[in-house]
Amino acid sequence: MHSINLAAEKINPLLPHTAELIVGFVAFTLLFLVLRSKVVPMFEKAFAARTEAIQGGIEKAEKAQLEAERALRQYTEQLSKARDEAHSLREDARAQGVAIIEELRTKAQEEASRITAAAHASIEAERQAAITSLRTEVGTIAVELASKIVGEALDDQARASRVVDRFLDDLEIH
Amino acid sequence: MRSLHLLRAEGGGFVPPSSNDFNFPSFFRNSEYFTKPILLVFLSVLMISIFFIMASRKAAIVPSKLQFAGESIYGFVRNDLAKDIIGHEFMRFVPYLFTLFVFILTNNIFGIVPLLQFPTMSHVSFPYVLAIFTFAIFHYIGIRKQGIRKYIKDIMFMPGVPKAAYILLTPIEIATYLITRPLTLALRLFANMFAGHLLLLVFILGGDHLLKGVIGLKLISPFAFAFGIGLTFFEFLVQCLQAYIFTLLTALYIAGALADEH
Numbered sequence: 001m002h003s004i005n006l007a008a009e010k011i012n013p014l015l016p017h018t019a020e021l022i023v024g025f026v027a028f029t030l031l032f033l034v035l036r037s038k039v040v041p042m043f044e045k046a047f048a049a050r051t052e053a054i055q056g057g058i059e060k061a062e063k064a065q066l067e068a069e070r071a072l073r074q075y076t077e078q079l080s081k082a083r084d085e086a087h088s089l090r091e092d093a094r095a096q097g098v099a100i101i102e103e104l105r106t107k108a109q110e111e112a113s114r115i116t117a118a119a120h121a122s123i124e125a126e127r128q129a130a131i132t133s134l135r136t137e138v139g140t141i142a143v144e145l146a147s148k149i150v151g152e153a154l155d156d157q158a159r160a161s162r163v164v165d166r167f168l169d170d171l172e173i174h
Numbered sequence: 175m176r177s178l179h180l181l182r183a184e185g186g187g188f189v190p191p192s193s194n195d196f197n198f199p200s201f202f203r204n205s206e207y208f209t210k211p212i213l214l215v216f217l218s219v220l221m222i223s224i225f226f227i228m229a230s231r232k233a234a235i236v237p238s239k240l241q242f243a244g245e246s247i248y249g250f251v252r253n254d255l256a257k258d259i260i261g262h263e264f265m266r267f268v269p270y271l272f273t274l275f276v277f278i279l280t281n282n283i284f285g286i287v288p289l290l291q292f293p294t295m296s297h298v299s300f301p302y303v304l305a306i307f308t309f310a311i312f313h314y315i316g317i318r319k320q321g322i323r324k325y326i327k328d329i330m331f332m333p334g335v336p337k338a339a340y341i342l343l344t345p346i347e348i349a350t351y352l353i354t355r356p357l358t359l360a361l362r363l364f365a366n367m368f369a370g371h372l373l374l375l376v377f378i379l380g381g382d383h384l385l386k387g388v389i390g391l392k393l394i395s396p397f398a399f400a401f402g403i404g405l406t407f408f409e410f411l412v413q414c415l416q417a418y419i420f421t422l423l424t425a426l427y428i429a430g431a432l433a434d435e436h
Contacts, residue, residue, distance in 0.1 A: 011193065011194065011197060013193045013196060013298060013364075013368060014298055014361075014364075015298070016298055016299040016302050017206075017297065017299045018206070019206035019207050019209075019212065020211060020212060020297055020299035020300060021299045021302065021303055023207065023212045023215055023216075024215060024299055024300040024302075024303035024304070025303050027215045027216055027218075027219045028219075028273070028277060028303060028304065028307065030219055031218075031219045031222060031223065031273050031276075031277055032269065032270065032273040034219075034223045034227070035222070035223070035226060035269060035272060035273045035276075036269035036273070038223075038226075038227050038230070039226040039227060039229075039230045039244075039248070039272075040248075040268060040269045040272065042230035042231065042233045043230050043233070043244070043245060043248045043249075043252075045233045046230070046233040046234065046235065046237065046241070046245065047245075047249075049233070049235050050235050053235050
């Protein structure tokens, strides 16, 4: 250990100096304590906050993306479901329409045949009525004719009787 | 510096700078505690503390320029030195390594700061103190981690070496761990700063002396000054490098003490 006061003498620069050793020790320890208690924790806090902010942002973005994907899937699903539903509704409607047309057609045919049958029946009835009235009329006419014939040609009784018979036969045939 | 000029004036001829130029007189009551190097050490502690407290005070996610500057230095020691070398237990040693780096760096750079112009680490006492800290820390860690018996045994008898080699290896290993490591750590820093400062003294005092000489010498003088300026930039590189090396080696020794095998 040398003394600084002997500056003029040759001093071995490799020998430590007591005062400087003490000061070096104290100063360095002081600096260490200050940096350890005040600076390092603050920087670490900043680093941690920054890491968290970046990581949090990434996580948030990932979450949002997942959410969006889920929503998209849900919407797609719903859309296809709605499409299926619409399709089946259309099919149903078509089938129903066909059934209604079929039914109407059947009904119309039934109605037509019913009308036809009624017409037939009325024609038959009218024919019967005509026949009946004709018979009555023919009888009257025949009687009239007969009386005429009887009145005018009594002399030829046989011929008259033949005329009547033939007349009646004709009527029978008709 | 006072002594330098006195000496030059007395001699008349050029007196080359020597190790005596590194000794400063006391400026207060002739006390050993009031000299330039000691003042500079306290100044460095003050400057570093203020700078980093200001820089780290807000701890904002988006840093200001000041915070960014502080964080860059801190992050460099934390990630590139401590984390990469020591591994998962690195956080315990970050405060020490950080203090070491900024303390050495600041005191080294004092060597080229105008008006201060003296690298404190060229006084060997300060590197000794730092080397003693590092020495104590890495041995303490090794002993705590592995137990004193195993730690000493591993140093004396390196595992996985043929027995005959111990004759040669054991003394070397003991010398490495107890003497070479702390001594080279301190002397490397000291010698670089000492030599660097001496070199600057030679060119700048030499240039100054040439300026006082005859006309021919006066013309040479600017070259000496220019060289001195160039060397100042070179010194800046050396000063940063030495701070880095001291911290790097400390981290390596700590990592070695933490590792199971040597």
